[in-house]
Amino acid sequence: MARPTQATINLQSLKDNYQLAKEHSQMAYAVIKANAYGHGAIPAAQALAKADGFAVACMDEAIELRHQGIKNPILVLEGAFDKNEWLAAVEHDIEMVVHHQSQLDILITEPCFTRIQLWLKIDTSMNRLGFKLTESATIFDQCRRADLKIKVLMSHFSCADDLKNDKTRVQFKALQDILNQQKNFWPELILSSNNSAAIIAWPEVRDSISRPGIMLYGSSPLITNIESASSLKPVMTVQSKLISSHHVNAGESVGYGESWIAEKATRVGIVAIGYGDGYPRSAPSGTPVWCNGKRLTTLGRVSMDMLCIDITDHQDIDIGSTVELWGENISANEIADLCNTISYELFCQLTARVKRVYEK
Numbered sequence: 001m002a003r004p005t006q007a008t009i010n011l012q013s014l015k016d017n018y019q020l021a022k023e024h025s026q027m028a029y030a031v032i033k034a035n036a037y038g039h040g041a042i043p044a045a046q047a048l049a050k051a052d053g054f055a056v057a058c059m060d061e062a063i064e065l066r067h068q069g070i071k072n073p074i075l076v077l078e079g080a081f082d083k084n085e086w087l088a089a090v091e092h093d094i095e096m097v098v099h100h101q102s103q104l105d106i107l108i109t110e111p112c113f114t115r116i117q118l119w120l121k122i123d124t125s126m127n128r129l130g131f132k133l134t135e136s137a138t139i140f141d142q143c144r145r146a147d148l149k150i151k152v153l154m155s156h157f158s159c160a161d162d163l164k165n166d167k168t169r170v171q172f173k174a175l176q177d178i179l180n181q182q183k184n185f186w187p188e189l190i191l192s193s194n195n196s197a198a199i200i201a202w203p204e205v206r207d208s209i210s211r212p213g214i215m216l217y218g219s220s221p222l223i224t225n226i227e228s229a230s231s232l233k234p235v236m237t238v239q240s241k242l243i244s245s246h247h248v249n250a251g252e253s254v255g256y257g258e259s260w261i262a263e264k265a266t267r268v269g270i271v272a273i274g275y276g277d278g279y280p281r282s283a284p285s286g287t288p289v290w291c292n293g294k295r296l297t298t299l300g301r302v303s304m305d306m307l308c309i310d311i312t313d314h315q316d317i318d319i320g321s322t323v324e325l326w327g328e329n330i331s332a333n334e335i336a337d338l339c340n341t342i343s344y345e346l347f348c349q350l351t352a353r354v355k356r357v358y359e360k
Helices: 011-022 033-037 041-047 059-067 083-092 101-107 111-115 133-145 167-182 196-201 332-338 343-348
Strands: 006-010 027-031 053-056 074-076 095-098 117-123 149-154 190-192 236-248 266-271 288-291 294-299 307-310 322-326 355-359
Touching: 006 011, 011 027, 011 041, 011 355, 033 041, 033 343, 041 059, 053 059, 059 074, 059 083, 083 095, 083 101, 083 111, 095 101, 101 133, 117 133, 117 167, 133 167, 149 167, 167 190, 322 332, 332 343
Parallel strands: 006 355, 027 053, 053 074, 074 095, 095 117, 117 149, 149 190
Antiparallel strands: 006 236, 236 266, 236 322, 266 307, 288 294, 288 322, 294 307
């Protein structure tokens, strides 16, 4: 008998969330890096077969998609790490981000590199990747002299999740200014700036190619809830089952470190999931779960392979009962907040021993 821990991936919800992103964009490259945020890159790409394109972090992820028959445009967000990867971009028809002079120095060495569709990344004050604003004119001149194909001018918003922070508008204006400066030399150049937060919450900030990520998987990227995020549908539902139950008396503890001590007689259920599966060890006692239509709570520390929940006064819940850790009834964002993290991390850290089950 297989261990009962699994993540059900609703591919229709994934497609619906992509369509929601498309309502706000001319084109949208679905971000499926990190194994589609733990959801499975190949099934996600196959489900989103009509997507305008896909974005991944590195060349290995891009080539895996090509080897699995994915024909859509694919963008590598970190660009190439060496000359061999630039050559692979030519071979596999991969679009590439260029964000540093060291990359340009390689691109000017081979005539074949003029065939690559490049996205030129400008750092508009996130201070992570990208050419400085003051370098932009010089970089464009280098690209023009080398006959490189710059398809997209791009940047990345650092604070779009915070609706009270005006930095998103400032960053977008800086990118627009560069586009206007270069339009005479690059008449077909277009913009890409919008992540999930900007797509959902900044209607006045509109680019030509958006890059929806976390919103595809049904999780809001915003610090505060707004109505436009309520249409997102959860894609991943993580479930396991009770494998044991017992009673403890008042004054007895549950789990490692005696971190939870019963104030009264309590019926405890043991669920077959733990931090070895990717459920966060940092989840505090009292974290919600869902079982038999009821919102219950965890007890004590999360172990590697199991956790405990309070099933007092619920005689209908016992060994074999299904427990949802997050998904359709328990928001991944709520669990993430309790663990002082974000839903992105919950999804990505789900380990390989959690079986993925795909629903179309």
